[in-house]
Amino acid sequence: MSDYKNIWVFIETAKGEAKNVGLELLNEGKRLAQVKQEKVVAVIIGNNNEAAAQVAIAYGADQVISIEGEEYLDFNADGYTNVMVQLVEKYLPSTILVGATNNGRDVASRTATRLRTGLTADCTGLDINEDGLVAWTRPAFGGNLMATILCPATKPQIGTIRPGVFKKAEPDASRTVEIIKEEIKTPVEMIRTKIVDTIKAVGDLGVKLEEAEVIVSGGRGLEKPENFALLQELADVLGGTVGASRVAVDAGWVPVQKQVGQTGKTVGPKIYIAVGISGAVQHLVGMSSSDTIIAINMDPDAPIFDIADYGLVGDLFEIIPVLIEEFKKLKA
Numbered sequence: 001m002s003d004y005k006n007i008w009v010f011i012e013t014a015k016g017e018a019k020n021v022g023l024e025l026l027n028e029g030k031r032l033a034q035v036k037q038e039k040v041v042a043v044i045i046g047n048n049n050e051a052a053a054q055v056a057i058a059y060g061a062d063q064v065i066s067i068e069g070e071e072y073l074d075f076n077a078d079g080y081t082n083v084m085v086q087l088v089e090k091y092l093p094s095t096i097l098v099g100a101t102n103n104g105r106d107v108a109s110r111t112a113t114r115l116r117t118g119l120t121a122d123c124t125g126l127d128i129n130e131d132g133l134v135a136w137t138r139p140a141f142g143g144n145l146m147a148t149i150l151c152p153a154t155k156p157q158i159g160t161i162r163p164g165v166f167k168k169a170e171p172d173a174s175r176t177v178e179i180i181k182e183e184i185k186t187p188v189e190m191i192r193t194k195i196v197d198t199i200k201a202v203g204d205l206g207v208k209l210e211e212a213e214v215i216v217s218g219g220r221g222l223e224k225p226e227n228f229a230l231l232q233e234l235a236d237v238l239g240g241t242v243g244a245s246r247v248a249v250d251a252g253w254v255p256v257q258k259q260v261g262q263t264g265k266t267v268g269p270k271i272y273i274a275v276g277i278s279g280a281v282q283h284l285v286g287m288s289s290s291d292t293i294i295a296i297n298m299d300p301d302a303p304i305f306d307i308a309d310y311g312l313v314g315d316l317f318e319i320i321p322v323l324i325e326e327f328k329k330l331k332a
């Protein structure tokens, strides 16, 4: 077991560009690696990885392992798992951090199963315990308590971590580190899926929640779908995007991609404005790491005010139009 060293971060890419979650995990992976006096290694699988490798280095990778091939142009679980398993068997990493995206969840679970090791899914916190193991924290029992999970018997320890939980480092474009290029081919017949077509989601969903610096989220207090236009206007003035509580999503007012919380997205924007949202624990778990939280609610005892940096007690239908006007004046 002591042969297993270094913390790997799977850098998910889209059209050759590194997604934010991998860069966030590099920063947290580096913190863990420093505690263990190990390296944080970026693992990139794709068709042309040069740009993503440079970004990963700027965001803190101590080493990059890059695997290129036409069969990896689009994500496919069979090919990517084949690569991950072969790499792990060669390099023996102690830990693998993977973003809890659709693709990340797919490749991480398959890799863990092939290697017969443990995986902690959907983590929201990481640490190193006194025995040097990763302590993976994730919500349990409907978000009412946080469970810390260890994987003491097998290596590597693998976990998926929600996008937006950790912050990226400040990039340093002057960093240079070793890039190891590995040749791993996956026979075509092994790849059981192929992308036939890519269809854009219907409707304007705006900036992705996980990438947004400002999120204006609405809940039951918005009363009906048309009222979300008000939040959209505020989000537009602030250069942000609209999010929602589960109640607003379940009511069909907002698409599910916009849901923030335990069964939705985890976000960590610079500014999160919660409008007509009470602050149930399942919502808080998805947004409490935001830099600044502003709550607008007519109930002064709403739990959202317990974590808000700024609170406005009052009717959102009076407050939001005033905010829109004032922000417009500031921009003019």
Ligand code: FAD
Binding pocket: 142, 143, 218, 219, 220, 221, 222, 244, 245, 246, 247, 248, 259, 260, 261, 262, 263, 264, 265, 275, 276, 277, 278, 279, 280, 281, 282, 283, 286, 296, 297, 298, 299, 302, 314, 315, 316, 317
């Ligand atoms: P409410 O709790 O009804 O709050 C509405 C708020 O609006 C109230 O505080 C009220 O004072 C205020 N309000 C009303 N009118 C106005 C007005 N005119 N002006 C200002 N304020 C006003 N929830 C999530 O959000 N995300 C999740 O991912 C999620 N996952 C869940 C998973 C599980 C397993 C379970 C059991 C629940 C989950 N929930 C989730 C649901 C969660 O428990 C709450 O029910 C939900 O977050 C409440 O949504 P809300 O705040 O919009 O509604």
